[in-house]
Amino acid sequence: MGKTLELGRRIEVHSMDTHCQDISLGLYCQDVECPQFLVHTYSHAEGSSQRVGFIRQSLISMIGLEPADRPGWLQFPCRKIHQRALKRSFLDVCKLQTGKVPEPKPLEAFDKKAEGNLRVVSLGDGLYRTEAVDDTDTGSKRARALARGFVKLCELEADEADPLRFDFGCQSTHDALIGMLLFRAQNVRSSMQEEDAAAGRGVLAPPSQQ
């Protein structure tokens, strides 16, 4: 009798959790009226269930998921999947050390290239706008780059009329998710490179390509 479980589709895996004995953490998704998510490890290593609990709580606190009606499962309040954003956030949450569950991140952060702060403002109904706190040319350029970063990183809808706006398309606010991914959206190129490198790891290449 097999010991693997029918958990639905695994949408992301953190292969080696250095904060908990190198266990692998999977993020699974099942469509039960709406997409629901479960953090799971097959490891029985000491501390692995506490680790899963911490990641789960952090997904609630830091990206705005809420408990679903099944034990352990989570869902977005908007009942949508937002897969790209969730995958990216999950991997970042897995980098946190187990401890006190962190607070959501602010929607404003210092931007080195802008030499000032950038922020994301919720316009309601899932619509957001980026802006530079200081009204400079570089700041405006970086605010546009930030909006593009969110669109690319999370596969969101760009507003063709306003390059500073983007839309989740679900008519719901996602402030926690935006705060979580703000740093990534500021550095979208390195984030994508990191993703590519991670995708290549664990793939056995023939000797001729090593």
Added chain:
Amino acid sequence: MVTISEPRPSMTSRQRVLAALQRDPVDRTPVCNPTSVATVELMDLVDAHFPDANRHAEKMARLAATSYTELGFDSIMPVFSIIQESSALGCQMQWEQKDNWPTVKMNQPIWSGPEDIRIPDNLLTHPDTKCVLDAIRLLRKEFGDEVAIIGKTMGPWSLGYHCFGVEKFLLMSLDDPGKTMLCLEKMKEATIRFGRAQIDAGADALTLPDHATGDLVSGEYYNRFLRELHTEFVDLIPIPLILHICGRTVDRMEYIAQTGMSAFHYDSKNGAAESMDLVNNRISLVGNINNPETLYAKGPESVREEVYSNLDAGVQLVGPECAIPLQTAIENLKEIPLAVRDWHSEHGDQ
């Protein structure tokens, strides 16, 4: 997706694989992994992680067994990597961690000409080859005749890459084909000795990877350097042999089909139907389910499509094209045997 329940099978997994390797009738197409199906999650499940599972027999056997016990494949293949013999031959190794493959440091070659080649006396007692032999024994003891146990012995072309370095070995083949032939002739001893030892340990079949890959080596090269050598292996290693070469290989399938090997483990860069036409029932085909795009990055529906495409073409054994990425999702792997059973049910074969 509706899964049709499987009627009572009339063959064991082992019988099914061995019959398909000989192109004999089977109750259903076997699901076979001539290369690794280990994943990081399966490592957690059975507490047998890389790199240890490449070096310790018990962990190696435990992780390998999951292909049968968890995924529902008809075979177990404990030799996950392609470096066990190279380590025993003296190559410098990078064993890596749980989430990556061990590799040979090919920028630190150990040989530069045929005169350097020495197959050490301890080839079969070196810890990195002995663990393979012990793992096969453990698996045979645990599973008896229930499931096919497949070993692996690396061909001399692959060993050449590891021991001479890829660039140097390929340049030698251009500059001095005679010298290259001599090197292959000397290195084949390792292939034969390790292969025979795995037969003694209880293997039912052996994968023989010889990386004359489509990207670097032409079909004509295969014919010139390897066809006869591979034909010789069929006599010298008396067990069904599954040749594995990555990449687009239709330009050499005619030659491969002439070797007398039991099966060719073929890459998804080759169409199932065109490959079946080329080998024309002279050798079984196995593999072809795409790793990086399908098993790793897509979902069970796409896996099912590729399984069906192979079965529609009449491919004898279905499985991944090569060692799967370690991050592959379990549900995608479990979909392969489910799809095979469903295809047969839909076609009234069972």
